[in-house]
Amino acid sequence: MQANAILEVRDVTKRFGGVTAVNRCSLALTPGKIYGLIGPNGSGKTTLFNCITGLDPRDAGEIRFKGERIDGLKPHQVARRGIGRTFQIIRVFPELTALENLLVVTGGAFEAARRRAEELLRFVTLDRLQHEYAGNLSYGQQKLLEFIRVLMTDPELILLDEPAAGVNRTLLNELLAAITRLRDQGKTILIVEHDMKVVMGLCETVFVLDYGEKIAEGPPGVIQTDERVIEAYFGR
Amino acid sequence: MKRAFAAALGVLLLALALYPITATGYGIRFMLQLFMWVALAQSWNLISGLTGYVSFGHVAFFGTGAYATGILVATHGWHWMPASLMGGVAGAILALIIGYPCLRLKGPYFAISMLGLNEVMRVLFSYFEGLTGGGSGLSLPALHASVQIYYATGLAAVAVTATAFLIITSRFGLRLMTIREDEVAAEAMGIDTARYKLYAFLLSAFVPGVVGGLQARDQGYIEPMAVFPLLTTITMIVMALFGGKGTVWGPALGAVTLFVFQELVWARFLYLHQVLFGAIIIVVVLLMPRGILGILQQRFQLPRTI
Numbered sequence: 089m090q091a092n093a094i095l096e097v098r099d100v101t102k103r104f105g106g107v108t109a110v111n112r113c114s115l116a117l118t119p120g121k122i123y124g125l126i127g128p129n130g131s132g133k134t135t136l137f138n139c140i141t142g143l144d145p146r147d148a149g150e151i152r153f154k155g156e157r158i159d160g161l162k163p164h165q166v167a168r169r170g171i172g173r174t175f176q177i178i179r180v181f182p183e184l185t186a187l188e189n190l191l192v193v194t195g196g197a198f199e200a201a202r203r204r205a206e207e208l209l210r211f212v213t214l215d216r217l218q219h220e221y222a223g224n225l226s227y228g229q230q231k232l233l234e235f236i237r238v239l240m241t242d243p244e245l246i247l248l249d250e251p252a253a254g255v256n257r258t259l260l261n262e263l264l265a266a267i268t269r270l271r272d273q274g275k276t277i278l279i280v281e282h283d284m285k286v287v288m289g290l291c292e293t294v295f296v297l298d299y300g301e302k303i304a305e306g307p308p309g310v311i312q313t314d315e316r317v318i319e320a321y322f323g324r
Numbered sequence: 325m326k327r328a329f330a331a332a333l334g335v336l337l338l339a340l341a342l343y344p345i346t347a348t349g350y351g352i353r354f355m356l357q358l359f360m361w362v363a364l365a366q367s368w369n370l371i372s373g374l375t376g377y378v379s380f381g382h383v384a385f386f387g388t389g390a391y392a393t394g395i396l397v398a399t400h401g402w403h404w405m406p407a408s409l410m411g412g413v414a415g416a417i418l419a420l421i422i423g424y425p426c427l428r429l430k431g432p433y434f435a436i437s438m439l440g441l442n443e444v445m446r447v448l449f450s451y452f453e454g455l456t457g458g459g460s461g462l463s464l465p466a467l468h469a470s471v472q473i474y475y476a477t478g479l480a481a482v483a484v485t486a487t488a489f490l491i492i493t494s495r496f497g498l499r500l501m502t503i504r505e506d507e508v509a510a511e512a513m514g515i516d517t518a519r520y521k522l523y524a525f526l527l528s529a530f531v532p533g534v535v536g537g538l539q540a541r542d543q544g545y546i547e548p549m550a551v552f553p554l555l556t557t558i559t560m561i562v563m564a565l566f567g568g569k570g571t572v573w574g575p576a577l578g579a580v581t582l583f584v585f586q587e588l589v590w591a592r593f594l595y596l597h598q599v600l601f602g603a604i605i606i607v608v609v610l611l612m613p614r615g616i617l618g619i620l621q622q623r624f625q626l627p628r629t630i
Contacts, residue, residue, distance in 0.1 A: 141512060142511075143508065143511070162511070162516075163511035163512055164511050164513075164515055164516045164517070167511070167512055167513060167514035168514045173512055175509065175512075179508065179509035179512075180506075180509075181502050181505035181506055181509065182505060183504075183505060183570075183622075184501060184502065184505060185625075188498050191495055192495060192499050192501075192502050192510075192513065192515065193513045193514065193515075194513065194515055195514065198495060201495075220625070221622060237513065240513075241513075241514060
């Protein structure tokens with residue numbers, strides 16, 4: 089038990105039928121840091137995200153956010169506590185405009201929300217396209233829109249599910265710079281990512297999952313040489 | 325543009341308000357039916373057009389409202405005005421009871437559950453003969469109030485359209501649309517989707533209840549087969565889809581277009597009428613699922629006030 093952890097996951101288990109997607113997984117995040125969550129395909133990374141955010145309620149274990157239990161809450165309740173997330177597959181609202189995609193997010197007066205939305209659209213240079221339907225934007229633009237949509241509520245903890253997938257180099261560098269800036273503002277960030285360059289360059293601590301279990305935890309440099317991690321990725 | 329539209333709307337409403345002075349009995353009856361369809365298509369749009377939860381049993385609220393009003397008028401001697409408001413309340417109560425469990429169902433399962441609701445309501449009203457007269461129906465005391473009912477139905481159509489305008493141009497309406505677009509993402513953005521869906525459902529059930537009550541009063545006689553027809557649900561769906569689901573004016577446009585078309589053309593070709601109606605459903609679903617205003621809205625980036 090870490091007293092100062094913003095998010096604490098303890099012995100969380102999630103089963104789907106006979107498959108144990110997440111198995112007695114524990115981790116703790118300290119505020120103001122960027123964490124990585126890696127592992128081979130099907131190792132339970134996204135399921136763990138879904139347990140934390142309430143989309144797939146955990147079967148056993150505890151999840152605490154700022155010291156309070158959040159397991160058992162509905163997704164919208166978790167979101168309102170201050171946890172924002174993006175999805176592996178883009179989930180913008182296609183027949184809402186870019187601006188509307190941001191305005192729907194809960195919280196605050198309309199005018200304040202509008203100002204914040206316009207500021208965020210400028211931040212990722214989408215302001216020119218604010219009245220375009222989100223479904224008409226390019227893949228990369230939708231990815232950026234989803235990213236800034238999370239920031240509308242100013243969440244303290246941000247979960248990013250493969251933010252770099254399918255994003256070109258220029259856009260990626262902007263995205264990484266934005267993530268670092270958020271960290272500097274005191275946000276805590278947990279990233280699922282397959283691109284090792286991104287993980288190694290960004291994260292201070294990395295958790296490694298394999299078959300739903302946490303098999304390693306530490307700074308990226310150490311993780312890279314960990315025998316169990318190499319075995320999980322490349323086989324024995 | 326905005327001002328011109330508002331002025332045109334004002335003139336139209338004034339003309340409709342003055343219409344009964346010169347109108348024939350047929351004219352009043354025609355317009356009354358037209359108002360009814362506008363109100364029904366608009367109501368359906370509030371739940372199905374916005375949240376994407378397609379209700380295939382919306383006439384259940386209409387029929388329930390008709391019976392609630394009919395019983396209050398025929399058995400308890402109420403005036404038809406408060407009685408038809410209670411018809412709306414009855415529709416909303418039914419929506420509350422049925423919405424709580426059924427709005428958890430997704431896609432076709434919700435649609436089928438609503439279809440089932442309509443069948444159940446029809447059988448229930450047939451079964452409780454003591455209260456409803458069963459299959460032989462319920463007669464209301466004779467009353468000539470077509471002109472008053474014309475105004476009342478028109479008011480219902482205006483009220484539900486105004487409600488649609490207020491909802492669709494607000495954040496509440498946009499949040500209802502996020503449920504249609506991606507319910508999981510909506511939840512993850514902090515939107516209490518279960519509560520939003522229920523609110524929309526209650527709103528969409530109230531006016532059909534009122535209109536059902538007004539129809540019961542106007543017809544003077546109701547029976548289960550007549551107030552729970554599946555065709556009424558299908559007609560309001562097609563009207564809303566044709567004009568543009570999820571838009572403010574689409575359902576009204578669809579209702580006016582199809583109803584006028586039906587009266588002018590189809591009534592002269594009794595059998596062809598059904599075929600044409602089916603053909604329109606197919607064309608709308610296949611070629612223009614967004615409807616007329618939906619297509620215009622997307623192509624020209626029109627605001628939500630359309």
